[in-house]
Amino acid sequence: MVEPEHPSTDTEHESLHEEAHLPPPTLWPIGFAIGIVVVLVGLVINPELISSIGGAITVVFGFLWARDATAELRGEPIVVEPERRQMREAGHGMTAPPADQQGVALPHVPETGVTRSRFLEGATLGLGGVIGGLITVPVAGFAVLPGFLGQKQHKVDLGPVSKFPLSQWFVTTFIVDPIEGEVSRRTAFIRNNGTVSDPKTKKQVPSFTIISNHCAHLGCPVQANGPTGAILGQPTVIEHTKNGRVKLDPVVPAGYGCPCHGGQYDIEGNRTAGPPVRALDRYAFEIDNGNLILLSTYSVSHVVGTGAQAKIYKYKEAGPGEHLDGPEQWFYPLQPPHH
Amino acid sequence: MATTYRRTPTKAELRRQRMEELVNYPLDWLEERSGLVGGVRYFLFRNVPSDVNWMQTLGSAALTAFLVQAITGVILAMYYTPSASTDPATGKPVAWESIVNITDHVTMGWLVRGMHKWGASVFIILMFLHMGRVFLFGAYKYPRELNWIVGVLILVMGMMEGFTGYLLPWDQTAYWASVVGINLNGTAPFLGPWLAQFLRGGQEIGGETLTRFYSLHMLVIPAAIIGLITLHLYLVIRLGVTSPPWSKEAAGMEPEEEEPVTARPGLTRPVPRTAGGTAMQAEPGGRD
Numbered sequence: 001m002v003e004p005e006h007p008s009t010d011t012e013h014e015s016l017h018e019e020a021h022l023p024p025p026t027l028w029p030i031g032f033a034i035g036i037v038v039v040l041v042g043l044v045i046n047p048e049l050i051s052s053i054g055g056a057i058t059v060v061f062g063f064l065w066a067r068d069a070t071a072e073l074r075g076e077p078i079v080v081e082p083e084r085r086q087m088r089e090a091g092h093g094m095t096a097p098p099a100d101q102q103g104v105a106l107p108h109v110p111e112t113g114v115t116r117s118r119f120l121e122g123a124t125l126g127l128g129g130v131i132g133g134l135i136t137v138p139v140a141g142f143a144v145l146p147g148f149l150g151q152k153q154h155k156v157d158l159g160p161v162s163k164f165p166l167s168q169w170f171v172t173t174f175i176v177d178p179i180e181g182e183v184s185r186r187t188a189f190i191r192n193n194g195t196v197s198d199p200k201t202k203k204q205v206p207s208f209t210i211i212s213n214h215c216a217h218l219g220c221p222v223q224a225n226g227p228t229g230a231i232l233g234q235p236t237v238i239e240h241t242k243n244g245r246v247k248l249d250p251v252v253p254a255g256y257g258c259p260c261h262g263g264q265y266d267i268e269g270n271r272t273a274g275p276p277v278r279a280l281d282r283y284a285f286e287i288d289n290g291n292l293i294l295l296s297t298y299s300v301s302h303v304v305g306t307g308a309q310a311k312i313y314k315y316k317e318a319g320p321g322e323h324l325d326g327p328e329q330w331f332y333p334l335q336p337p338h339h
Numbered sequence: 340m341a342t343t344y345r346r347t348p349t350k351a352e353l354r355r356q357r358m359e360e361l362v363n364y365p366l367d368w369l370e371e372r373s374g375l376v377g378g379v380r381y382f383l384f385r386n387v388p389s390d391v392n393w394m395q396t397l398g399s400a401a402l403t404a405f406l407v408q409a410i411t412g413v414i415l416a417m418y419y420t421p422s423a424s425t426d427p428a429t430g431k432p433v434a435w436e437s438i439v440n441i442t443d444h445v446t447m448g449w450l451v452r453g454m455h456k457w458g459a460s461v462f463i464i465l466m467f468l469h470m471g472r473v474f475l476f477g478a479y480k481y482p483r484e485l486n487w488i489v490g491v492l493i494l495v496m497g498m499m500e501g502f503t504g505y506l507l508p509w510d511q512t513a514y515w516a517s518v519v520g521i522n523l524n525g526t527a528p529f530l531g532p533w534l535a536q537f538l539r540g541g542q543e544i545g546g547e548t549l550t551r552f553y554s555l556h557m558l559v560i561p562a563a564i565i566g567l568i569t570l571h572l573y574l575v576i577r578l579g580v581t582s583p584p585w586s587k588e589a590a591g592m593e594p595e596e597e598e599p600v601t602a603r604p605g606l607t608r609p610v611p612r613t614a615g616g617t618a619m620q621a622e623p624g625g626r627d
Contacts, residue, residue: 073364147540147547148533176543183423183432183545218522220515260519319535321526331528336536 026068031061148337156294157241161206161287163248164192167307169267170237171224171249174294178244187213188283188294189224189253193308207308210283211269212297213256216276219320220260224253241291256280268303268310277323279303282312296338301325381576388582394472395580401465402568408462408500411455412557418445421553423509423546434509434549459501466494478581486574489567496564503556509549517552518544 038054071077114122154176164170169191176184193207213222228251229236237248255272256265264273269280279302284295301313301324315324317338323329348356370376418441422433429436441448470490473479479487506517521544525535540547582588 073361144537147536151542177545180423180545182425184543218519218526220519260515319525319532320522322532332532333529334533336533338542 026065028061028065028068032058032065035059035061151337153296157243157288158190158246158292158294159239159241160290161192161292162290163237163239164190164208164292166192166194168192169224169251169253171228171251173247173249175244178242187221189213189251189256190248190292191307196308206287208285208292209268209307209310210285210294211256212281212283214281214320215258215260215263216271216278216280216299216320217258217261217263217274220258222256222258222263222265222280224251225255225257225264226251226253268306269300270302277321277328278325281317299324385576385579387580388586388588390583390586390588391580392583394476397465397469397472398575401462401469404458404462404465405497405564405568407454407458409561411451411458412561414451415441415455416557418448419507419553421507421550423549432509434507438508438510459504463494463497463501466490466497470494476581476584483574483578483581486571486578489571489574493564493567493571496560496567500556500560500564503552503560506549506552507556514544517548521548 035054035056035058038057039051040054042050042052042054156174156176158172158174169189171187172190173185173187175182176186189209189211191209193209195204196207197203198205214220215222229249232250232252234250236250239246239248253267255267256269257263258274258276262274263271263276265276265280266272269282271277271279279300281297281299283297286293286295297317299315299318301315303313304311313325316335318324318332318335322332366376418437420433420437424433425431426433426436438452441452443449473487473490502517502520505520506513521535521538524538525531527534536542538548538551539545540551
């Protein structure tokens, strides 16, 4: 602590509160800090001796510091060290020259142009905007874009076509994205229709009816209305393809029904009752090396006919509840990117 | 000192005075540097109409419900794992297992989760009751229209909390309710399909939907609600509390206030309370 050079005799406790509270200068914290350092060094070198010395230094200086800091509280007069730096004399470039010597005392500010404060205001707002934009654009892009860009088409291998006997329906469950795992397990109702003549090439090509179980109302899982494997006495087939476990459960559906809001469909997926606005979606497919491969889904307004002869009114994939035809389709002019 | 003695104070009085100073010292220290003590006093001890009603505590009740949600939510986040992947040991989803763990194994986890689950409904119900009170009392009228608007935004944010929080248990109910909810948003004209795809974080509900909803539920929306509640309270303080419609006090005829009586020295900076609410400017000098 610096010894008072000019102790002020009439320092009143009460009047202090109307002045700025600058802490009185003190050196005790430095001694306190040295004590702490000695303790820490001592812990490495010699805990008993050096650390004890450090502890003693810390305690002593800590006490003196606390005593100093609480001087005001204990009612002792506070001594503020007087300013000892010399004031600069006038005329050394620090103050304006007398008005009668050099014209006007203040520099002339031109009235046109941008003032200093205006410039700083603009610079602050402008730079702030640039910095804000630089941060916001990537963050917003990161939050929004991945859901729209790079949506991969997943090919789902359902195993050999021979597992699907002619005209037999199967409740088929499969994993769309092996990386995502079980959460991407989907269900489709699949029937092998045999072959059909391709209208262009006039060749016989395989025909499958593959109906997605996403309800066209709000996307709940549609169930097949009819007896499944156990009741039919037919075995459930489990296959392991490169998409993981695929389950084929034989079923004899009279149609499909949704448990959420009661939407009903016939076996081709046409809406027959309830809130859905269109038929069930379907999967495109291909045959690769004798295996049935599911491609992406497409939406269907309605189907005329059945099986291999069915005429499917196809549309680009749309979300559940969205009309594909009629004036209501005008509400959904732009679909987000699908695979 | 606020107290002036006409006679020489006795030793006991001096000791008492010294003790008071000691006890108040931390608060005085804070007040002198921040004005926070005066601000809090101004907030808590502001005048309200003499005929206020129990119905006018519904807003505070809703605030309390929100605080319960915030605190229990923070604790639940310590144990919850927002992962849609499958635990290879059990074949069950990790998120769902962590909920089971909270409910069945973590000490008092069932209680905290229950508070959060039921408190969510309480929060929404109280907001609606508060809204009804404000409507029936005509408290939404000039100059409080903006506060009604802010309140509606808080209600919408609260419902978004309900929507995003419902998915987190990651059971069949949660999953399919979110499927329906997201697809419901998707049927909105024009931008609906885009909104749905943003909420899903892709074309299908999956792991990215779960983490996205978790982030929205515990970070984005609560931050927005806290900001809106701050604005809501600021407007309440600035504009004051409305009298009930049956009040006999004529509006705008409040008598001139007396100088607030201060009980303790030190903390006694009198805060002028004006209808405009511009009373928190600092005054020089803490003590007279």
